[in-house]
Amino acid sequence: MNKLLNISQRNAVLLTMASLLEKEKNALLSANETDMDSYSGDDIAMRDRLKVDDAKIEGMILSLQQLASLDDPLGVERFNFTHENGIHVSNKTAPFGTVLIIYESRPDVTIEAAGIAFKSGNKILLKGGKESINSNLVLVELWHKALQDNGVQNDWVTYLQFDRNQTQQFLEKPTQKVDLIVPRGGERLIAFVKQHATCPVIVSGRGNNFIYIDAEADLQMALDIIINGKTTKISACNALDKVLIDSNLVRKQQFLQHLIQELQKSNVEILADNALSSLEGTAAIADENVWYEEFLDYKIVIGQTVDLEEAISNINTYGGGHSACIVTNNSEHAEQFMNNVDSAAVYHNASTRFTDGGQFGLGGELAISTDKLHQRGPIGLQHLVTNKWYVKGNGQIR
Template sequence: MQQAALQFATRARNAKTALALLDAAKKRKLIYRMAEQLVAHSDLILEHNAIDMAEGRKAGLSKALLDRLLLSPERIEEMAQSLREIADLDDPVGEMYEFKRLDNGLQLAKMRVPIGTVLIIYESRPNVTSDAAGLCIKSGNSCILRCGKEALNSANAIGKVLQQALSEMKLPVDAITVIDDSSRELLEELLKLHKHIDLVVPRGGEGLIQFVTDHSKIPIVKHDKGLCHIYIDEHAQIPMAKSITLNAKVQRPGVCNAAETLLVHQNIAARILPELIADLIAKGVEIRGCEITRELSKNSAVVTAQDVDWDTEYLDLILSVRVVPSLQAAIDHINTHGSQHSEAIVTDHYENARHFQQAVDSAAVYVNASTRFTDGGQFGMGAEIGISTQKLHCRGPMGVRDLTSSKFVINGNGQIR
């Protein structure tokens, strides 16, 4: 395992210089060619995805996880379009900023540069393979992509297709390295290679994040779970609150920006909860509520929420519901149980809205909008590596600019110290 990990990392590291020196026009051409290859080889990708889907059903994966895993001609076209959008983004590499002239005449500035070699670890979403590769190419980085066993066949097929574009342009194919081994043993060896790999980006469940945190000798940007909340304030417009809650929970429950907990102010709970819970149940949502929620809903289908529910990312049609006595109680609940991903308040009260946005410690905090918008494309950034739930060096959707570092460039005319 140690030797295999070293070979993967060495090849990827050796490829990074060629990418770092590509100009913006060549990178754009390369990424467009990657998109063309995806569409041209969609039958091959779908054939490998069918194997993953069959094995996933056999393994008993939930509907939400199977939805994440599934590819179709339409989804492959969406992947290709995402690459085109990445290609058309402004190229951050080489950007100069923070100009300064010192008293001694030295001229200083910062220049954006690639990070180097990025190891991206993800689970059952094969579309991450092309998005991550495109973003790394755009930012001048080589990448090592390691997906979970659920998507291994799909990811390998996508990786080989993308490598053809590199080969056509006489670039090292190892600039996009897809690991064909999903074992934790190989991953543990990769995480030791701090002299070869410059950054690790894990995105997935708690177990994966904890494993990487415990074993990595390489700097990490975590893309942790999305335990997102909707808080319906006492000053909320009831139709808006219903619409936002239904969208945040039901539209696509298996993604990290879907709502997992609904908090409702006690002064509005009796007016909104019975009908809202009925609407959610009609959409197939299982409700796990506090005692007040159960009393107000008057629906025997509502089960009693356990302590563990407030800390659970369901990624499914399940919603925890709690009635809270105040705005501050809602904020305290979110800061205690949330994952610092995305939270929303529904309210017409300006001060409550501003206080919620200031006091809630999360990457994205909404007023009167669904948490489902936390996404690089929705934010106008193009595709993203994932949603960073930590504070260094980026937070929220991690786009192409976040895959760069900086260096000082200094011009003089003979100064000595």
């Protein structure tokens, strides 16, 4: 059991880490350049996630500063009850203990996820991908310096430099106590962790996000939201992959032609279902399984639905349970959509790109969960806790 650090100690470490990131920025950029030069894969989403630049470092620093300014998530009373015999019962938030984060490519996870885990009183085991090893080792060295500068032991943040076999062995027979595992990455990583883990796993799932353009949609708004969702960051799990158009949309053909022209400006490959595949600039869907795919690429599918109910059914059938949006001026349609679509985040007239702990006011995120237990959507500081019952009496027996 970890001896709990008080909130002043935890905040001091986070602020020291923010200062060290600013001070050692060039060392991190140099290490990341080595990682980028070594990456020989053709996965453009992986490459985008791997890259660290000034803007990403500023984001890391801001995340740490925001975390330090937030209230302590521990010891928050969720329930209290006084028994008729005088026993006082309360329930308060408590840390999990030790959290293992397994992730691919993204050095910023070494800051944001570790910061959230640490502020919520947990020890962190970090298992990053081999493609980001140089960047991650610099960041972990800074974590250890931040801990040491505040009189805290290094073992609050540990980097596991394991290959795949060693990782599998650790998952099956951990050499130390692990209370929770969070995999952040593609479906193969998630399946690997779920297959071998012997403790609870929170799945930071895939996107495959949908937008439905209702018959009563504002067409310019719809266009802006689609372009933003698809083209601004194709490596993000909150990016847009599927567009459903209501068959009764006014000026539907004109809208679709405009949409295709705008997508082509960003070199987006456009696939279309049978109802829309005659549109110039699109290719017909070859296989229904494409509806299940998360692309993480400049690729999108457009399809037609007869009404709102069919759109909801399609999203619940094919979507990843991450984010879904309706564009409409009809508030009743919006409410029906948001109540019945089975996704962690549902939107009315806004881009799915906002599904993010920082954008939701959480001060960052450990992951975005598509599980329903114990937390769904962005997992922030206040969610990376379990609970404990406190029972106080003066000799009562049952």
